[in-house]
Amino acid sequence: MKSLAHRSLFFKCENFQRMGAFKFRGAYNAISHFDDRQRAAGVITYSSGNHAQAIALSAKLTGIRATIVMPEDAPAAKVAATRGYGGEVITYDRYTQNREEIGRKLAEERGMTLIPPYDHPYVIAGQGTAAKELIEETGPLDYLFVCLGGGGLIGGCALAAAALAPDCKVIGVEPEAGNDAQQSLARGEIVHIKVPRTIADGAASTHVGAYNFPIIQRHVDRIVTVSDAQLIETLRFFAQRMKMVVEPTGCLAAAVLQKVVPVEGKRVGVIVSGGNVDLAKLAQFVA
Numbered sequence: 001m002k003s004l005a006h007r008s009l010f011f012k013c014e015n016f017q018r019m020g021a022f023k024f025r026g027a028y029n030a031i032s033h034f035d036d037r038q039r040a041a042g043v044i045t046y047s048s049g050n051h052a053q054a055i056a057l058s059a060k061l062t063g064i065r066a067t068i069v070m071p072e073d074a075p076a077a078k079v080a081a082t083r084g085y086g087g088e089v090i091t092y093d094r095y096t097q098n099r100e101e102i103g104r105k106l107a108e109e110r111g112m113t114l115i116p117p118y119d120h121p122y123v124i125a126g127q128g129t130a131a132k133e134l135i136e137e138t139g140p141l142d143y144l145f146v147c148l149g150g151g152g153l154i155g156g157c158a159l160a161a162a163a164l165a166p167d168c169k170v171i172g173v174e175p176e177a178g179n180d181a182q183q184s185l186a187r188g189e190i191v192h193i194k195v196p197r198t199i200a201d202g203a204a205s206t207h208v209g210a211y212n213f214p215i216i217q218r219h220v221d222r223i224v225t226v227s228d229a230q231l232i233e234t235l236r237f238f239a240q241r242m243k244m245v246v247e248p249t250g251c252l253a254a255a256v257l258q259k260v261v262p263v264e265g266k267r268v269g270v271i272v273s274g275g276n277v278d279l280a281k282l283a284q285f286v287a
Ligand SMILES: *Cc1c(COP(=O)(O)O)cnc(C)c1O
Pocket: 021, 022, 023, 050, 051, 117, 118, 127, 147, 148, 149, 150, 151, 152, 153, 154, 202, 203, 205, 247, 249, 250, 273, 274, 275
């Protein structure tokens, strides 16, 4: 994309990942560490979508049971895919009910191991392999743009970048409506916000994780935000110019290039985090 952007952009296209997003990396890594007792009882999680599919698919591939607590308004494609991978789906109202409580209670009742979507060392480590693979392929980068919700992806990617390309500045990108991580960095403590209303449903988290925040503080240069309108513009660009289906959340890191433009000639990595979007919604966005 050099001629358009006047700098070398390297995209890590996790929209082409198994189950359509980077979340397979962390989920599979976490389940791979289960002992026999954990394998026998199965895995449980809560997720607005992609982590649900990642756990369901990883459980299927490793032959264990999976129960997934999902918001009742999660994108239909994500719910259907989770069920399609053999996961048992239990729904809740994300504006009034606490998914973490529901997950913990069910985990206790059923003896299942809870693997949360981001606040977990093996999940963070697994997500980081996205940046590891990118940097191994591209060589050193000057900037790496990574979207964030709870901070699993950026936590892992920032650790990978620190190890493989220590001079690379890692920049986090959040939806404007839910800039809790940006506020957290400014305040020096984890800030909780109300469930943000944004089309970036994969980044509509209310706070970053306890494992994730210190990594972000240490290894992330800064956090910037983009609006839903900029996400739609980027989604259209991906569809029309790059011939790729990218979900709104997956557009966050690239969308910020409309606002924050690194100096000409720099080598810039961009993590495109996922591509799971209902076709009807996609049609609305690109219309
Ligand atoms: C989960 C998800 C994110 C946010 O990842 P975190 O690890 O919660 O920061 C971003 N994009 C997509 C497509 C996702 O599924």
